[in-house]
Amino acid sequence: MREVKLEATNEAEAIQKALEELELQKDYSRDELDIKAELIEEEKGFLGFGAKKIYQVQVSIPEDGEEKASEEVEEKVEFQDGEVDLIVNEEGIFIQLTPPQGNGEEVSLVQIEDLLEAKEITEVDYDQVSEALTEDIYNEPIQVAQRKPELDRDAEIGVNLKNDGMEAYLSIKPALGGKKATLERIKSALAEAGVAFGIKEQKLKDLVDEDGVLKQEIEEVLIAKGAEPVKGSPAEIDFKFDLESEERQVRELENGSVDYLNLNKINNVKPGDVLATKTPSQSGSPGTTVTGDKVEPEPVEDKSIPAGKNTKLSSDSLTLESEIEGQVIYERDKIDVVPVHTVQGDVDLSTGNIKFVGTVVIEGDVIDGMRVEAKEDIQVKGSVHAAELEAGEEILVKNGFIGKDKGELSADGDIKVKFIENGRVVTDNDLIVTEAIMHSDIDAARIIRVENKGLIVGGKIRAGREIEAKVVGSNLGTKTELYVGVTPELRDKYNQLKDELADYQQELEEAVKTIKYLKKKQEQNDGQLSDRDREVMGQKTRARFQTAKEIEDLKEDKESLEKRLDEGKNGRIKVQDTLHSGVKLTIGTEVKRISKKLTNVQYYIEDGEVNKGSYS
Template identity: 35%
Template sequence: MLGEKKMKDKNRKGFFGLFQNAKRTSESLEETETPQSEPVESPESEESGVIDNNTSTSSNLPPSPDPSDEPDLKESTEPVSIWEPSDDPLILRVNEDLLDVERRQFAMKMKTLSNIYKKNAETIAEPSGEPEPKAAQPQLLISRDCMAAWVYVIPSLNGGPDITEENLRSLLAQERVKTGILDETVKSIAKEHIYDQVLLIARGVLARNGIDGSIKDYFERVVQLEFEEDENGSVDYKNLNNIQAVKEGQVICEITPAVPGENGMTIEGQVYPCTVKGTPIAVPAGRNTQLSEDGTLLISQKTGHVTFSNGKFQVDPLLKINGNIDNSTGNVDYDGDIFISGDVRNGFSVKATGGIDIRGSVEGAEISAQGPITIASGMSGNGRGTLTSESYIKCRYLEHCTVKAEGNVYAESIINSKIQSGEDIVVTSGIGVIIGGSLLAGSNINANIIGSKVRRLITELIIANVPKNVEESSRLTREMEQLHHNLSEIRKNINYLESVQRPDKQQLLDSLKQAADYLNIREQEINNRLNEIASKDSEQVGLIKCRQLLPVVRVRMGSSSLLIQEECSSSIIYKNSEGEITIGTN
């Protein structure tokens, strides 16, 4: 009994001596294979079943290994793909090259250990003298990041039991491998008795990075001033281009929704986090904006201008300018209504497709609107200011300016200005005075005082249902005067050339006769058009009313005219049934 115990101790010591020799051999091979990687520890005992990757090397120098113990490296150096290739750029790939280094190191150690087991089985015998049966031994390697596990099964020896599926699953459970177990591999190893090979037995689930939400702006959040240059390189500092106009239904910005990231899982069931979570972005939807049905476009609900404040785009149909129109704002051209709290300085322009409301005064500027124009003070145009509206114009005073409105013109005073209204000119509030200039109304002119005691200053009042006819009549009259002058000169030349009868001037004579014929035709056309306008003028209706009429005042109603050089009170000026202009009493 005592001899048998001594024999077993001797065999155990011999086994551990061989194992230490295998350890040194494996370390030598690892240093040759991966000199930059960390050394790996051998198993502490033959019953461990798992290879630990975090152990330092022995300080003792290894002896020269037995050539018969060298592992076969052909199988261990072939790279093995763990996860299927994918074109998805969001998949968070694990560095499989590093995992392959771990696998190869594991393969070399296990091959060496397997050889030692086989040698040891031949030398260690039971008391009966027969070799001791050895069951198949599965060894497991879990990668440092716990994303993969490999198994190596040392074959059964001396008729020992083969590996079973239960053995493999028991080892996996013992080492807490829960996720990504390759069942087909487990079954194949047990069924086909696959030994002395490193096989992937479990792999984790790869994480998939998300995409952070993003926004592509089509309008500036902070408007930068941009100056325009002409062909000569001169800069127009009045056109600042600092208003961002937008149409109803126009896209303000494009939104790319966030794609949430998907965490992976290690083989131990722990979360393997993605690096990009896919953070949603706040949609900058403000006043008068809406998202498209798919949530990818921010669209303007109204026509106006775009601004960005408090993290949101907003659309305002009304453009508010708190201050003056001057060098700080530049010219304004806006698709909508404009409100100006201050003045409009000399030389600037304001244009709108809607109305314009100015709470200050206007100097020699250009104001144009498709809607009404309202000026709290008035316009002192210095001979260059203009107001143009497709609706009405209303202000306190109009001085030395040009005004054209398709609707009424309202003022408290009009001085030395050219006013044209498609309807009425009303100057009855306040002083209600018209002095100098020319006023044309499609219907009526109504004022408190018309004219001035300064007799050299003439005030012209025109009633024309079709103001364009008045302009056309004046233009055609001027053209007719020029035509008569040209025709007279041509006839003189024709008479001279016909009298001298020079053959060399025959071509010139023919050209002059051609020109004379054209002018005669044009003269007839002009006369026909003037007669047509005159026939409409005979139907002209309208009144001029005032409480006091001061000379000198020239009145035109259609083709009729009257020069008033005497003062009148409570007067009504109209065209009677005979087509004559008459001054009546109100």
């Protein structure tokens, strides 16, 4: 049975430390050992802090294990060389030989001389040495020299702290006639070095003999090991949807065209769906150096679930749920749910017209005569045929828009489509067409850009700032009209809106005055009003709210027109390849009719006049 005393916070920790110190874990499992731990000393700290517990742990090794160990020792002994020990006492200096075991080598004269020289022993009686070797005198002290007290040397005990005080190493040179390295002196040396925690008690006992004296010289033996601080775990956020699907990237295809429509799959969720969960951070526990100093663990990172719009965080802040049906996205470090309605096919009579307060995604086509209205985006994976689409943000049509002089696309944001034929398109931002605009009526507040084939032929094309294409018109002289900048019609519309806004503001002011007058009259008559006055009060109150709403809407329209007027100050038409004759260009109030075919050309306003320059 082996026994060790050590400091621990609880019984389980005491047992674990004992097994480590006794180095039994590599040879035995817990089930093979008989382990008993007893709390033998406890010092309570101030207000519960600094408490100290000392446990005595007894470990019994199974008999077969002891037999196995004995067999291993016997096996090792079969090949053990002879040994020589030096003994120094009051009577003199002695050597004692141990015979070899099995095929081991006998002690040689060189070994004895090296030992005596290392111990600085002089005036050696080599007759006695020779006799001991030739006569095979074993296990008996043979005096080989007289003791000289002036050469006596106490045992040298050194303690070296390493690894930031987490380890203590012991080095001892045995005494030569002086004070021996006893267990008591070794412990005192450890105490003087400040070592008070994690001392390997069993290893200390193994270093000394039955009399408590060092058996042999040792160097850098690990004698104490501190307890490393236990690392904590940072908080973790587990997203319950595909983060990579949120990446909306425009990519160039092999043929050089640009795909604005294959953006990302939609993460659809319903109210109550879990969007993310949080695993809270766990603080670590401090460690202890061999000198008893506390070592604080590294701080752990905490983080919160990035809740965004249309989401609900649980009371413990560990779960995020959706409040609505829609599309979950992760942008700008926020989890938002954007309302999305998906049509798994065509919009036709089987679906009816669609009106949705969010984004609408259509996997197929929009058939003739149908209408789709969305407060946010409309994405059509197929084509639009003589239908009406109205979006509060963008419209994206993967294939073409075939209007048949009946269909219309209208959006507050950008409109992106492969081609437009016989259709009406209105956008408060940009129109991007990847192939052609043919015989259509187009109105874009900012820019119209036709890429790749880059054809504009037939119809009226209007942009607030710029029109850019590769080919405009045709050899057949198809009537094609391009307009950029501030037109008289736009200016008249703006002035009309200003007058209308002024009228509503006057109406609101009169309603407020009437309401104030009637309230004052009511106060003077002890809260009473005639039936006629009450009727007027109700009419003016309703008119006030309605007029205020009209003013708010008109102000938004006024700001939008002011933006277009500002954009139109620098109108520009750019044609990269061919501008055919017969095309009519209007920039602001200036009109230019193209009389002959031109290439690589642009027209623009500068100092109030139309100027011509190179495309680039």
